[in-house]
Amino acid sequence: MRLLTNAPGHRDSDTWRAVASFRAAPRSGIWALIGHALSLYRESRKYDCVVLGGGHRADSLYCVVAALVPLRRTPCVRIDCLWYMPRTRLQRQLKRWQLRLESRAVDAYVVWAKREIEAYARAFGLSPDRIFFIPYHHTLNRVALEPWDGGYVFSGGNFGRDYPTLIAAARGLPVEVRIACSRPELFRGLDVPPNVDIRGYTHEEFLKALAGCRLSVVALQGGLLHSGGQQTFLNSMALGKPTIVTDPEGAREYIEHGVTGLLVEPGNAPKLRQSILTLLQDGDAAAMMGRCAMEAGRRRTTEAHFQELVALIERRVLGKDGTPMRAPERPARA
Numbered sequence: 001m002r003l004l005t006n007a008p009g010h011r012d013s014d015t016w017r018a019v020a021s022f023r024a025a026p027r028s029g030i031w032a033l034i035g036h037a038l039s040l041y042r043e044s045r046k047y048d049c050v051v052l053g054g055g056h057r058a059d060s061l062y063c064v065v066a067a068l069v070p071l072r073r074t075p076c077v078r079i080d081c082l083w084y085m086p087r088t089r090l091q092r093q094l095k096r097w098q099l100r101l102e103s104r105a106v107d108a109y110v111v112w113a114k115r116e117i118e119a120y121a122r123a124f125g126l127s128p129d130r131i132f133f134i135p136y137h138h139t140l141n142r143v144a145l146e147p148w149d150g151g152y153v154f155s156g157g158n159f160g161r162d163y164p165t166l167i168a169a170a171r172g173l174p175v176e177v178r179i180a181c182s183r184p185e186l187f188r189g190l191d192v193p194p195n196v197d198i199r200g201y202t203h204e205e206f207l208k209a210l211a212g213c214r215l216s217v218v219a220l221q222g223g224l225l226h227s228g229g230q231q232t233f234l235n236s237m238a239l240g241k242p243t244i245v246t247d248p249e250g251a252r253e254y255i256e257h258g259v260t261g262l263l264v265e266p267g268n269a270p271k272l273r274q275s276i277l278t279l280l281q282d283g284d285a286a287a288m289m290g291r292c293a294m295e296a297g298r299r300r301t302t303e304a305h306f307q308e309l310v311a312l313i314e315r316r317v318l319g320k321d322g323t324p325m326r327a328p329e330r331p332a333r334a
Contacts (some may be wrong), residue, residue: 001314004043006036007053007079007088007217012141012302015310021047025054027053037061044074049107049313053079060098066105075317079110079134079309084160085225092123099124107317110309112136113227113250123225132312135253136230137305138238138297145211147239153276154213156180156206160228162246162266163187166219170196175214175280180206211239215279222266230254237261237297240290242279246272254265260296261289 003020004072009247010017019059023040026032036058044050044066052059059078066073076268083099101288109131111117121128152177155166163179165187170177171193201209210216216236218229227250236243237260245299255261262275316325 001049001310001318002047003049003313004074005051005053006040006042006046006058009302009306013306015303016306019310020051025056025058027056030057033058037065039043041065041069045072047074049075049077049317051077051079051309051313059141062104063105067101067103069143073105075107076105077108077110077313077317079104079310081109081111081116081120082226082228083124096124099126101314103130104126106130108132108312110312112230114253115249116227117223119225132316133253134305134308134312135300136234137300137302138234139236139302140207140238141230141302143207145206145207145239147211147241148289149214150212152176152178152212152213153215153217154178154180154209154330155217155219157209157218157229157232157302158183158222160221161186162219162221164190165246165267165269166217167192167196168269169276173273173276173280178209178213180209191236207235210236210241213241215242215244215276217272217276218243218247218251218265219223219272220245220247225258227251233261234297234300237293238300240294242286242289243293244275244279244294246271254296254300255301256292256296259289260293 001019002260005020006023006025010020010022033056040050040062052062059080066076086095103126111131111133114133117128117131117133120126120131156179158181167190173195177196179196179198180201181198187198187292218233220229227247229245233245233251234254243261244264245255245261246264246266248265251263255263257263264272264275
């Protein structure tokens with residue numbers, strides 16, 4: 001099996017490196033993105049399958065070209081399906097039309113939370129038979145970090161976060177709460193208490209702060225189409241940190257509540273505050289949770305993730321004998 005991809009992973013997965021030819025996606029520039037998509041399309045006929053995971057508009061551009069050009073189509077898998085619901089009705093209709101068009105070129109979508117299978121199918125009219133859950137992975141493979149206890153609570157992230165609820169929960173806590181975020185507009189109008197420190201962090205600073213916290217909180221917004229935060233809370237778990245996530249429906253495939261972490265419903269500041277206090281006040285329980293979290297988090301390796309992806313492509317996209325097995329389109333339930 002020979003794969004063409006813009007999904008990184010070749011540095012940390014022997015399995016992925018053995019089967020995938022990597023083409024890095026450009027970071028910006030519309031003409032560079034168009035050129036990348038066209039280059040992938042030209043090369044695609046030399047490969048058994050194209051795997052799109054660059055996380056850029058180039059992925060969509062490739063799918064549009066492959067859907068519209070009446071030539072031999074190479075099987076395609078999209079693994080970076082981080083989609084949000086547009087705000088206006090017109091934007092939602094356009095997004096649905098766009099993804100329906102692109103779906104003509106896509107044999108399988110990979111998501112990182114099981115709830116997204118039905119959520120995406122309903123929102124965009126995609127067939128749930130083509131959407132598959134594969135657990136995400138921690139990203140500490142090439143990072144030399146020794147966990148320690150700096151005595152503070154840490155939270156971070158720029159998108160899909162619910163910092164008003166976290167700040168409300170943090171008010172008056174007997175510890176410092178450090179928030180790593182480079183979007184000051186998210187805190188405009190909020191009364192930030194003196195024990196909360198907010199600033200932007202580099203990637204290296206973020207990981208170092210995560211390694212040094214007493215516990216980690218991944219405060220996620222409720223009601224979003226996309227469940228995020230997997231990289232952050234898996235890194236936290238792999239570092240042995242007691243971890244609280246405010247997205248039970250999206251995180252339950254990774255966290256066993258009360259054992260490897262705590263799951264709190266989104267928007268519930270009193271419950272989040274009590275969960276933080278429980279871990280701060282019961283050091284033995286927090287230490288046990290951290291040990292269980294480390295064991296669970298470190299099992300979610302990049303290698304394990306790409307092994308599952310390669311197995312999915314072999315089984316559900318190409319078939320055991322290498323013959324494409326595109327599932328018939330089954331519309332999502334209204």
